Amino acid sequence: MSLIQAFKSLAGKFKNGTASDNAIATATPVLVASDPVLLALLSDTLKQASLTFEQTEAHLLTSEGLVFAVQRIESVVLGEDRVRTCTKIHAWHPTYFPQGIFEFQHALAATEEAAFVDGFKQWINMDFQVLRDATLDVPVNCTVIEMNTAADETNATAHFRQVILGPVAHLASQAGPKKKEEHPFCPCCLFTESIAAFHDVLQSDQLVGVRLFASRDNQGILAADCRVNGEDFQAAIAPLVQYAEAWPQRGLEFRKQYIVIRSVSRSLDTASKMAMPLPE
Structure with a gap:
């Protein structure tokens, strides 16, 4: 065969x-x-x-x-x-x-x-x-953000968009400030800080793989990269750069993640799920 x-x-x-x-x-x-x-x-x-x-x-x-x-x-x-x-x-x-x-x-x-x-x-x-x-009804390795999409003229069935958040590669060359961050870094941050850029992707039914990357070097120079299914996705660059600009000073630092966005017709009922509204 x-x-x-x-x-x-x-x-x-x-x-x-x-x-x-x-x-x-x-x-x-x-x-x-x-x-x-x-x-x-x-x-x-x-x-x-x-x-x-x-x-x-x-x-x-x-x-x-x-x-x-x-x-x-x-x-x-x-x-x-x-x-x-x-x-x-x-x-x-x-x-x-x-x-x-x-x-x-x-x-x-x-x-x-x-x-x-x-x-x-x-x-x-x-x-x-x-x-x-992304091939399982209930993801077992990753945290999931879930958003509800209502039925409309183009989509007769209500469904859920799930964002499967992969592990984050995080490097910082210096220790951060002793003062606690207002919102400490977590696996959802790269996506939620750039979520507005994914409005059309989230409104669709397409399954996509997304690479998110943001960095700031020792001189404070900012950089970001985002790809959807391997192709450059420029809409997310500006919000990722803005996110990196707000990090506490830790010298050279980067954060990198791979996520999958998919549609399902049944909501998850697990402790690993985070619910949030779709961006308008």
Whole structure:
């Protein structure tokens, strides 16, 4: 059985009732092939993290129905023992995102291989956790923000938009002020501080993966990056920069997160859920 056939078989399984009732109809996916060297490195890194999967010649498959491929974007020697790499990991699911989504992994290490592996470790610790939760009715690894959308002329059925908040990578080169922050940093901050930029995304039914990043260096220079399904999302840059500007002085600092926004027809009833209104 080819991977495409296996993908369609999984789609039928999920469509026949083993997936959440928010499942969407599937389309034939456009599955890109992996770089074989990087696929082997990603496979080894997943095994070292005690994660189970099946491997084909060009893809990795998980028990949740996720399919992954990895490609090389660049490898740049910056100096002695300094190599910067960038890879792209594609993800598909036969029900929730058959069209596929992708995200980039940036890393810096002494060797090319070490940099690739470091990028994969970051992806496992952050993105992979969210993608797995995005295939479950009740996420088990991540906190969820939930917003209610009422039925209207274009959408006959009321539903809920869920924001699955992945782990946050947070670095600060100095200790913060002893005075307690008015609102200490938490996993919802990057999203809630830029939520107005996602108005149209939240009003839709589309499942999207979102990368959020904000930083301030030792000289106070601010930077931000946001991508939706791997593509630049400029609307969130200004609010993320404004958010970083308000951080207490801690020298070089950055905060980075991957989240998934999806629609469901049933509300969660768990302690990990946070409710909030949709932005107007």
